[in-house]
Amino acid sequence: MAKIKSGNNSTKKETVIEQAAFLFKTKGYPAASMRELAIALGVEAPSLYNYIGSKSELLQTICFNVASEFSVNLGRVENSLEATIAKVESIIRFHIQTMLSRFNEVYVANHEWKHLEEPYFSEFLHFRRDYEKRLVILIEAGIEKKEIKNLHPYVTVLTILSAVRGLEFWHGHKKNVTAQELENDMVNHLLHGIVK
Amino acid sequence: MAKIKSGNNSTKKETVIEQAAFLFKTKGYPAASMRELAIALGVEAPSLYNYIGSKSELLQTICFNVASEFSVNLGRVENSLEATIAKVESIIRFHIQTMLSRFNEVYVANHEWKHLEEPYFSEFLHFRRDYEKRLVILIEAGIEKKEIKNLHPYVTVLTILSAVRGLEFWHGHKKNVTAQELENDMVNHLLHGIVK
DNA sequence: TTACAAAACTAACGCATATTAGTTTTTAAG
DNA sequence: CTTAAAAACTAATATGCGTTAGTTTTGTAA
Known part of the structure; x- marks a missing residue:
């Protein structure tokens, strides 16, 4: 009809x-x-x-589309010539912007991927670990060059990724903060802390 | 049997x-x-x-047990006489410790509460908003006393809560980091940033 | 040993699910 | 107008769900 x-x-x-x-x-x-x-x-x-093959195929498409976008962006940043800290900032901003502009899909990729069926589940898990690992390597390079504090690199990566992911709670909350303020304040917090 | x-x-x-x-x-x-x-x-x-009344009752019990613990702790901190920044640190440490020691329940309270039935769903949502609001008030007091940078308080709260929540990804990853190092590095990152 | 309650069982109900098969309607091109 | 494919429909299948009812087993105390 x-x-x-x-x-x-x-x-x-x-x-x-x-x-x-x-x-x-x-x-x-x-x-x-x-x-x-x-x-x-x-x-x-x-x-x-x-139009579609199955319900699970929908989930697969959503998850791997998002994964691909983040991977491509990270590749660009890795190959750029910026200072490490600028690379980190760039990645944080990309995460925030993508989270805000493609909210539904990013949310699903973050939360529902555990319902992927094999072999997609394992593949996605591998992708995640790989993505984290690439970030850890970036942070380690920054520590090496004394741009970044010598905290445990994986903890640093975890803190950044988690903080950024938390934007899903902001979405819908119509606080009087523009997306730009939000992005700048969060970047500032994650790079420089909140203590004066 | x-x-x-x-x-x-x-x-x-x-x-x-x-x-x-x-x-x-x-x-x-x-x-x-x-x-x-x-x-x-x-x-x-x-x-x-x-032993139990229903499946949904199980979810209710888990969610509200966790909520209660966090609320009680926040009450203790609010009534203490520490500097604001010390209060914030104390709250972060409580979140990290509780996340690590009662992982399953905290995870469920964080992720599955949206499947609560009314009126529990609304009650839980209200609790969350209230908890965030109390943290915002704490941060605002710190800004007032010039202990804390003047970023948007809600963004600061969001960043902290999200970062801490992300420990669920650490759980199971047996990186060579002790819980104590993890806690200290994350507190350090969230309070003082990563830029040297 | 008897008696009672706690805690397990089997069987079944009603309902919702993803998906398939087969058919009809709609759309668009020749 | 005819025709063929695209896209909708109805009907049905097999499966799994939470839960209830009724019954039997187990554990404990008198």
Whole structure:
């Protein structure tokens, strides 16, 4: 009856994925049903299978799309000629901006990936570990060059990644802070601390 | 047939709750089944109902137990006579220690509370907002007394809470960092930054 | 040993799930 | 207008869920 509407710049499949990201974020992957997704798209559940292979395929697509974006950005930064501390700042800003602009998908990639099926689960886990490792190497280089304090590099990476991830709590809270202020204050905090 | 074994210092109900926390953390609340919980306790699923009222009651118990602990601690700190920055440090250390010592329950309270049913969902949400608000007030007092940098207080609170929460990723990673080093380095990072 | 309660069991209910099969409607091109 | 493919539908299947009812076993105290 009703057809799935898609914006001009996106295929119908992409529309389904976007809506799925919203739903997976809101209810969690296991609790989100295909019927509910179908209703949100104005369609019966079986019709979705004209566009997608399965529910789990939706999760896979979302998670690996996000992973790819972060990986590509990190590659760019690694190959740049900036000082280490500038690289770190650049990565933090990318995380914040991506978190804010592609909220649903990033949230799902952060929280629901544990529901991936094998072999995707292992692959994603490996990606995460690899990404962390690359950041640790970056921090170690900064310590070596005496740009960065000699804290345990993995703890530093963990603190940064976690802080940035926490923006999901800001989303929706309409505090009187602009995205730019938020980004600057968080970068400032993570690089220079809060003690005067 | 088999009976639920409980350590000497805990009732059987507490044993069920502990195992439920582990399961809810591992699979997520919606995907965790009572049958699976029962198997982990060496029992058939209906037997669980001799100890508990329902699956959702388990989630409620876990979430509000954790909430209560954090609230009590914050109350203690608020009423102490330390400098603001020492209060903030104390709170950070409490979060880290509690996260590490009661990992499963804290994880569930952090991630699965959105599956609480009304009115518990709203109550928990209110608690969270209240807790954040009390921290914001603390930070504002520190800014007032010029102990703390004048960043947006909510962003500061968000950064701290999120960073600390991220310890869930450390758990299981057996890096060569002791809990004490981890705690000290993270406190150092959050208070003084990483830039030399 | 008897009696009672605690705690386990088996069987089953009602419901929701993802997905498939088969069919009909809609859309667009020749 | 015809035709063929795309996209929707209805109906149904198998599976798993939380939970209840009713019964049997186990443990404990009189």
